[in-house]
Amino acid sequence: MTAAMRRWSSDRGLLLAIGLFVLFYGLYSAYHPRGGSADVIAQNVNETFTLALVAMAQTVPVLLGGLDLSVGALMTLVNCLASHLLTGTGWDLALGVVLCLATGVLAGFVNGALVVYGRIQPIIATLASGAVFIGIALFLRPTPGGAVDADLSWAASNTLFDVADTYGWWGGDLPGWFQAIQAIPVPVILAVLMVGLVWLPFKNSVTGRGCYAIGSSEQAAFMSGVAIDRSKLAAFTLSGFFAAAAGVYLALQTGSGNADTSMAGTYTLNSIAAVVVGGTSLFGGSGGAVASIVGVMVLRAISFCFRVVPEDSALAFLANPLLQPLFEGVILLAAVSIGAARVFSVKNRLHLFG
Template sequence: MRNERTKLFLKRNAECVVAYCVLAVVLVLFAANQADFFTVYGPQSIFNQVITLCIAALGQTVIVLTSGIDLSVGNLIIFTNCVAATIYMPVTNALGGSIVVGGAATIVIVLLVGVLAGLFNGCMVVYGRLQPIVVTLATGSIFSGLARYVRPTPGGDVPSEFARFFTGRIFGVFPMSALILLLAIFLIWIPYRKSRAGQALYAIGGNEKAAFLNGIKINRSKLIAYSIAGLCAAICGVLLTAQTRSGDPTAANNFTNNSIAAAVLGGASLAGGKGSYFGSIAGAMILSLIVGLLIFWGISSYYQNLVQGIILILALSVGFFTEFFKQKRERAQAVAGKEAN
């Protein structure tokens, strides 16, 4: 019985299992190249490096499950980053000068901006009856323009305490960024995945018409999904603000492409209805740590996208061969059944 369950799990999660195997190899290479890997600084450095893309991948995974793609996530991250860096001190001064109170209020405002932006995307898709790729491509440009309006030039006034809080360690041992990832899993993904709206995503991505005929509230589920995607982008904006202590509307970012790649690398299907955030985490960590390895090896940054593209193609190949052998096995079983009759 246990062997059958194991085989069934591997069959359903082949791409995700492969992603974690690749991640294990990458971590071994990382450990061999990073001198302080086995000290408290090693995990802190790793999680600070991967946390932003991991959270971005959560939002992208939710959208991909509906058979959509969010091309606005990168620009929304930059926009919320610029908002956070610009309003931090004005909000702090307005609330009495407390950095803690000002920081908390800034985070709430930025998260609200992200949710509203995601909800706007959802409304355009649901009520405008437009393709997600077209909508988010357009709103991505809008968010980029808003970022430049809020922060015409790179800069901002972000206290060092704010940066140390999000990039430091709890009790001097546990990385804060690791805690944030755990909170994203246990406070966002797992509750949402177990909710009706979360379960509906798989049905919608698998067959939207059939889901509608079975009484699933398509519009509400999509609106919630896009709102969560906006929330995740805003969290990334806060993290980026803590990491850079500034806002930069002109900053080059690969969050959009890499979040899609992370989801696919973790086993999500761009056709919808298949995927999990646990797989996306592995994909995001692989893509982020590969960049660190290239730096360790002294390889030019010009080749980073090349390497990431090759990894993505390999990930897609796993899905292709998995489906190929599945169909081959089903055909063989059908032939055997006919011969038996």
Template sequence: MIDKLRTLVLRNGGFSAALAMFLVFFISYQMLHPRGFSTAVFIQNANESVAIGFVAIAQTIPVLLGGLDLSVGAVMTLANTIASHLVTGTPLQMVLGMIATLLIGSAFGLMNGLIVVYGRIQPIIATLATGAIAIGLALLIRPSPGGEIDPDLNWALTNAVFDMAETFGFADNGNAAWLQPIANIPVPLIIILVVGVGVWLPFKRTVTGRTIYAIGSSEGAAYMSGLPVARAKIAAFTMAGFFASCGGLYLAIQTSSGNADISQAGAYTLNSIAAVVLGGTSLLGGIGGAIGSLIGAGILRVISFYFRILSIDPLLQPLIEGLVLLGAVSLGALRTFRVKNMMELFR
């Protein structure tokens, strides 16, 4: 049993290191927090981690191809502004508004994939351009911060399971006994796990998902093996758009508004890259996964939590975050320093 566990850890060294780092950081943060580990603190932490978690998953899939998607933050911002207009009214109208938001984000990702595949443009260049388009559309849709999100939806999805059940009438008339084991679990945590992991794991096991890994390892070999390379690339960027729009939709629900914030879009994009690398995904492609990126996003968020409880000077916070980002991206380049033969990079 111990040997199997050791083998599993060694095979997933990047993920194991990220998980250990996250646990150390998070447990230390909870010990230092004045209120300790409480439901309120846990819910707050989960709320602040959902958007970056979704954007990190969005970035992971193009990175597995061996590319970067510089539009994920912009697509998230576009979805945020769209949701601030559509997610209101009757329950049916809100559901349709959410679906429309996710479809628009996915369509933007599909456009990225088509440009990369049929336009034969490098992903980093194509998505840099389309990201600017997304920000421009977001500014047209929401020139100034504002909007209206249903308050009951906001309360239900940003608190504990019991609060959601009570809001929707599932905990009335003494029928809350079945909720007790899960009553204090943050709904945001459930959302990111159900949507993020629930969509990623089945997709990863499909032919298209496996082809994405094959392309990242060796696109030439994947093509010669008869794998659907073009379809996998298009699917990868479409999935990136979907997950980025999930982040924007949740951000709109959490803040009850939309904001076409250019600096925020850029920050989320950069942090998504850092989260991907921290989670053990190689920037060279073919190695890693979305679950590791979620852990990487958690590490970045816990670092920002330390700023609050340690009263770090706001002027120093960008410096510290920049050093973390630089260190995270540098970790992804360590493999190149150990390479003696450049052909090894494509194995």
């Protein structure tokens, strides 16, 4: 097999996900009266970003060959904590964000310790810890409430132009270089920072490469001198960081905190679906956070399409809110099945990691 063919084989799932996104979001934009406008795109990005962060959190344990069932619960816990902390002066807000992210890091480390030192399967350890996180969230917010700083919340969910115009970053006309990027929603900038400053350095580090090696074959990784325990602890700790970032953004997006158990479960399940749709193998060892973000974009694009189906068209029945979960599930099952088909088409499973 040539290098080009191996590259195509390993990226086939991601390329399929990109194709699905272009298809579904193209349909959505074509039917939407203002499809493609900056306001609509900013709204869509806001609805996508929280799940994208949760999917990034899910990706790291999946690379090890496990699942983290606590990512949605941890997101909910940090969301409730942020509804208490994200208020006051600028320094208060900065300290609140740091404390929220530190909470996620600590929770992720605890998950890793349960797996590494407690010798508990990840799916069981995180199922138990997720219940604990939800319990703490309910203690913090028995009922929905809280008041996140309105200015910070607004700035985090709009375009760069809106933020610059409102706060008067430049007294007169905006400079030319800024005009070229002014339509970019702030969550896109945050996503780029998460990928560029957190994910890529981790992926290219010795510990990150160790996570891929463990997912490919833990026995072979051990024999090759990979620090198994360190890589697993780092993976779950990073997962906690991403889940905490999702909780912070959810608080900014909604302006409050809500210990919603069903929401936590939905985010967890959708994060697993996004990881698979993006082309990351549940066997571990291949894929990445960027692919999972694309998987989230596919899921959201599917749900967006149901909003704009013309009532007088032959597909009007798709707009029925009672039937939408059924259709989303069928489409998702088809996408996941196609993406996973390569697992059964290889004679040697090691080819999956080539």
